[in-house]
Amino acid sequence: MKKLGERARLSNLKIPKFLFPAESISISPAHQLVELGELSKAQEYLAAKGKLTISERKLKNRVTQTLFELGLKPVEVTEKIPSKKGVKALYFLTNSLPFTTSGYTKRSQSLMEAVAENGVVIHAATRLGYPLTIGKWPKSSTYLLGGIRYHNIFPWVFSRSPAKRYGKTIELLARLAVDLGVTVIHTTTNFPNAIVANRVAAKLGLPWIYEVRGELESTWLSKLPKDKQRSAEKSEYYQLARAQETNYANAANAVVVLSEISKSQLIRRGITPEKIFVIPNSVEQKLFDKEYDKSALREKHGIAEDAVVVGTVSSIVGYEGLDTLLRALVSLPDQYRGLIVGDGVDRPRLENLAKSLGVNSRLDFVGNQNPQTIDEWYKLLDIFVVPRKDTAVCRTVTPIKALTAQALGIPVITSDLPALREVTGGVESYAIPEDSRDLMEKIIAIKPHSQGVEWAASRTWNQAAKKLVQIYRGITS
Structure with a gap:
């Protein structure tokens, strides 16, 4: 409910x-x-x-x-059939654009477009029943987006039995893989996707890749009150979920991670280092070539020319730490305005907090915006903030949004966490997590600089795709 x-x-x-x-x-x-x-x-x-x-x-x-x-352990791929027809990939995803807008769906789309530009045919398929499972009705079971063909997997009957649902997903995905003539299966976290990809690969004698983006168990942990998190790390769910992620990473032919931090953690959990490849979150080359009339944008959205706009483009969930930004806004001079683009479960609480702090007149929640024009909302900002909380998931997971801001020349302030330093190249400003005074001081002290653009230029999707194509070729030959 x-x-x-x-x-x-x-x-x-x-x-x-x-x-x-x-x-x-x-x-x-x-x-x-x-x-x-x-x-x-x-x-x-x-x-x-x-x-x-x-x-x-x-x-x-x-x-x-x-x-x-x-309880579903990986099955062994007993017979690998070498590819004689080059590389053709099938990317099995939890969700996708345009039905779900997030950093993860953005990564999937951008990476596939870049892979295709590098001469490899790639198709996408989404989990059983999606997007009907989130209350959205597609016009067709297949569609093109940015030149990429997506396939939605719809059963005639959506069984209540978990075993039957997995069986049906495996059956339909394997049939699609055969029809498309794919030579490699590629999936992303969480482990329910890996369960399917592993079994389809074993059934067809194909290699498969497990892309570890986030940590399901750490995200779950971050949503609990702090006083319960330590004991929850010993809980049945946390331990079994973490073990499943490790089991399926071990079973995959290759593992893709988003950061060196994630790679180090998987090595400590027993994954062979040689099969782990870092393909970081990246940005489109076109971002560096775009020019914007900031005055016109501000006039369009009713923002005063002399205002200093501080904010973010983000899913609005608890671990993003946006309450720290609201509290920092209290102590900032009146010309500082807050702008939060996006939506999520924490928005009602934050809107109430803004009223109680008396900053609601200087803070705009504008909700989700059209992904095609999202760059405009970034460019409205003078300062981009990622004030994430100090949780296990935030110490590990690297968000795209900070890198996008850097590519657009916007100075960035993030919480001083390993993943956020890595994704921004250590060239930005870093505030103590959940310390609104320190964030406020960093906001006042920040100055425009060019190092962020230079760092972002080293992280493009085309560069990421070249590495992924090498991985595909290495495990299919």
């Missing part, structure tokens, strides 16, 4: 309150156990209880599926 409510909010739909019964917001012992990652204990509780509420029945189904996924 919580997810439905959030989708309704993002879609500006008015949902009657009677659709959200009181029981949906009550927290039963089973829900508390799941929140702490103790899935088997929650399952035992629900099995013993007898009559279940609607929310408990849904929870039971979700726990059953998750435990099933956590």
